Structure formats: C-alpha cells, structure tokens
Amino acid sequence: MxxxxxxxxxxxxxxxxxxxxxxxxxxxxxxxxxxxxxxxxxxxxxxxxxxxxxxxxxxxxxxxxxxxxxxxxxxxxxxxxxxxxxxxxxxxxxxxxxxxxxxxAVGGVMVPGDSPAQDLTDLAGMKIGIAGGPLDKSWLILRAYAEKNHDMDLVAETEQVFGAPPLIFGAATSGEVGAAINFWHFAAKMEAAGMRTLIDVSDASADLGLDPxxxxxxxxxxxxxxxxxxxxxxxxxxxxxxxxxxxxxxxxxxxxxxxxxxxKTDAQFAALVAGFRAxxxxxxxxxxxxxxxxxxxxxxxxxxxxxxxxxxxxxxxxxxxxx
Structure with missing residues (x-):
C-alpha cells in the first residue's frame, strides 16, 4: 500500500x-x-x-x-x-x-599587429575588408569619424571589399586586405590571431557625440x-x-x-568571453x-x-x- x-x-x-x-x-x-x-x-x-x-x-x-x-x-x-x-x-x-x-558590442578597424598604420589616414590606398555591405553601421560611423577628424573620404581613398564575416576574417588574417571591419566576435578572434585595433567604433561614436x-x-x-x-x-x-x-x-x-x-584556441575563447562581457x-x-x-x-x-x-x-x- x-x-x-x-x-x-x-x-x-x-x-x-x-x-x-x-x-x-x-x-x-x-x-x-x-x-x-x-x-x-x-x-x-x-x-x-x-x-x-x-x-x-x-x-x-x-x-x-x-x-x-x-x-x-x-x-x-x-x-x-x-x-x-x-x-x-x-x-x-x-x-x-x-x-x-x-x-x-561593436567592432572596430583591425590591422595586422606589425602594420605601420597608426590612424585612419594610413589606410589610404589600402584594401579594407568590411563585413556586410556599404550600409554597415560601423562602416558608416567610421566614415563620419574620418571625415570629421581627418578630412578623409574613406570611400574614395580606400578600396572596399565587402563580404560575409567569415570571409572578411579569412581575408584579414591571411593578409589579403590591409585592414578589416568585422562583427565583434570575429574581431575578438582576429585579435587573438595577433591583429590589433586601429580604432574602436565605440570611440569613434563618442567622438561624434553619440553614446557608445x-x-x-x-x-x-x-x-x-x-x-x-x-x-x-x-x-x-x-x-x-x-x-x-x-x-x-x-x-x-x-x-x-x-x-x-x-x-579553436584558449586565446580565442578568452577574447570571446571578454568581448561578450564588454x-x-x-x-x-x-x-x-x-x-x-x-x-x-x-x-x-x-x-x-x-x-x-x-x-x-x-x-x-x-x-x-x-x-
């Protein structure tokens, strides 16, 4: 019972x-x-x-x-x-x-660790890989920042290569492009691969009077x-x-x-965790x-x-x- x-x-x-x-x-x-x-x-x-x-x-x-x-x-x-x-x-x-x-979370302009570029003006004449298309929000903000601070037309003074985030990641890490703008998690992996940030979109936004x-x-x-x-x-x-x-x-x-x-690596994992938290x-x-x-x-x-x-x-x- x-x-x-x-x-x-x-x-x-x-x-x-x-x-x-x-x-x-x-x-x-x-x-x-x-x-x-x-x-x-x-x-x-x-x-x-x-x-x-x-x-x-x-x-x-x-x-x-x-x-x-x-x-x-x-x-x-x-x-x-x-x-x-x-x-x-x-x-x-x-x-x-x-x-x-x-x-x-937003990305930024990433360049190889040994790139001589110190600001956006140094990208003149280079290929820039951009995840998405010409209306990518980060790209638009960076264009406005370059015009305001350097009197630079990024569209006219660089060659843009648009593509899906994984393709831009591959082009950036292989050296096919001199700089890249990618979604934050791919940017984190690019950093783990030895690339560095030339300028963060959040910093460019703040400079333009926006709230990052x-x-x-x-x-x-x-x-x-x-x-x-x-x-x-x-x-x-x-x-x-x-x-x-x-x-x-x-x-x-x-x-x-x-x-x-x-x-794929401990460095990638740590960068992804840090990026998500930020x-x-x-x-x-x-x-x-x-x-x-x-x-x-x-x-x-x-x-x-x-x-x-x-x-x-x-x-x-x-x-x-x-x-």
Whole structure:
C-alpha cells in the first residue's frame, strides 16, 4: 500500500507539472543558428530563467538574419534579434515592432599587429575588408569619424571589399586586405590571431557625440504582445538580464558553454568571453535622445536605403521599462 501510495503521489506530481507547463506561454525565438545570442539563450534555458519568469523559451535556429526576419514577420516566430535602427525603420513604415536591449558590442578597424598604420589616414590606398555591405553601421560611423577628424573620404581613398564575416576574417588574417571591419566576435578572434585595433567604433561614436552605451542589438517583439501580455515580455527582459548577470561574473558558466562557442584556441575563447562581457548593456532605460542623434547621423549617411522613412526616432521603439 505504501508503494502504491508513493507511486500515486509521484504520478500526481508529474501530472500537475505537465499541466503547469502546458499553461505556460511559449516564446519562439528565431535566431542565427550559430550566433553569439545562443550563448545567452542557452544560459536562460539551462538555468530555467525562462520558466522562473513565466514562459517557456523555444529556440529556432535559422540559416541567416534575413530568414529570421521572414519568420518573424510571417508570424512563425515571436522574437528575433536585430538592431534598433531596423526596428525604427519598420515602425516608420507602420509596423508595430519593439526593441529590448541585448548587446552594445561593436567592432572596430583591425590591422595586422606589425602594420605601420597608426590612424585612419594610413589606410589610404589600402584594401579594407568590411563585413556586410556599404550600409554597415560601423562602416558608416567610421566614415563620419574620418571625415570629421581627418578630412578623409574613406570611400574614395580606400578600396572596399565587402563580404560575409567569415570571409572578411579569412581575408584579414591571411593578409589579403590591409585592414578589416568585422562583427565583434570575429574581431575578438582576429585579435587573438595577433591583429590589433586601429580604432574602436565605440570611440569613434563618442567622438561624434553619440553614446557608445546605446545598445545596438536587441530582441525584437511585436507591440501587440507588449500591450496584450506585458508580463510575458517583461519576463523575457528579466530572463535576459538574469543570464547576463551570470555570464558577467561566472567563469564556470563560460566553461560549460565553451563547446558551443567555436573557439579553436584558449586565446580565442578568452577574447570571446571578454568581448561578450564588454558588450553587456547597463540595466535601465535607453537614452532616447542619444539614440535619436545616432539615427539622424545614420540617415544622413545611409538615407532611405538604410532607414526608409525613419528620419527621426519613432515613439515606442524601445521597451518602456528598458530592463
């Protein structure tokens, strides 16, 4: 009888747990399959920061950012990762998307360790590898910085080679290009390979009167979900912050994540951890005045091709609590 009673109690507990899980809303996150955001999402799932904040996180690996956006706009995903400038463009076009800060990490101009280059003027006549395309935000900021400080037109005075981040990484480390601008995690690997930073995008931003603390990347959700289920969206923000707090201080957590980080050497691993930690934004609301200044500069340089009709920061771009 005792065994049967214990068995019955266990079955009842399992049923209650299953019922509770069934009642827990699911957030479907469509993200680049091997993107760095997966380190945070993995931490959320492993430590159950999602269920502790009232939702179940379901991660969908995508082949690229464009595929994630298609899934999101088609209703097949509830959350993606993008930059807030894209969100601003969508809001200006009438789409009710909202941005939750994720990372302020940006790269910079990297050159070989033995390069004679000391500032951007020394890149005149060189090939520069640029991850993305001519409207890459880091490239635009660096163009503005070069014009302001050196009266230099980077487009006219250098040869640009645009490509995917891994290709730019290979071209930079093999010497095919004299300098490179890449996403922060590839820049970290380039540094581990012996390259050095000529100028950080964050330093160039500050020089231009922008706030380098403004997070560029974030989770994007629909405004209707923010209005209809604010606890769910605030739960996502809280789970993200809990993961960041852990990753900011716990080396053991990084050791657990290392097999998923594609770090081929200890130097790469250390650089990736340091880069992620440096990119963790402070809690609290985003400075919308600073974001507005950045948007105006981006519009000046990239125009409608980059920002559509978003000539000023649309109201409601950022989640109001800024968690």
């Amino acid at each position: 005792t065994f049967m009673k214990s068995l019955g109690t266990a079955i009842a507990a399992i049923c209650l747990s299953t019922m509770a899980l069934a009642d827990t809303p699911t957030l479907r996150a469509a993200v680049l399959e091997f993107g760095t955001v997966n380190w945070e999402l993995n931490t959320i799932k492993h430590h159950r920061f999602d269920t502790a904040n009232g939702f179940n996180l379901e991660v969908q690996g995508m082949a690229g950012g464009a595929a994630a956006k298609v899934a999101f706009q088609g209703g097949e995903a509830d959350v993606i990762v993008s930059d807030w400038l894209w969100v601003a463009r969508q809001r200006a076009a009438g789409k009710d998307f909202v941005f939750i800060p994720y990372s302020k 603390e403004t997070p560029l990347l974030g989770y994007v959700v629909r405004g209707e979900m923010v209005r209809d289920n604010p606890d769910l969206i605030n739960g996502l923000a809280s789970a993200s912050r809990a993961a960041k707090d852990l990753l900011a201080t716990d080396d053991a957590e990084w050791a657990r994540l290392r097999p998923n980080m594609n770090a 990119g963790i934004p402070a809690p609290g609301p985003i400075d919308e005045a600073a974001a507005g200044r950045m948007l105006e500069l981006m519009y000046e340089l990239g125009g409608e091709e980059l920002l559509g009709q978003a000539t000023a920061l649309p109201d409601g771009t950022f989640l109001s609590n800024g968690s």
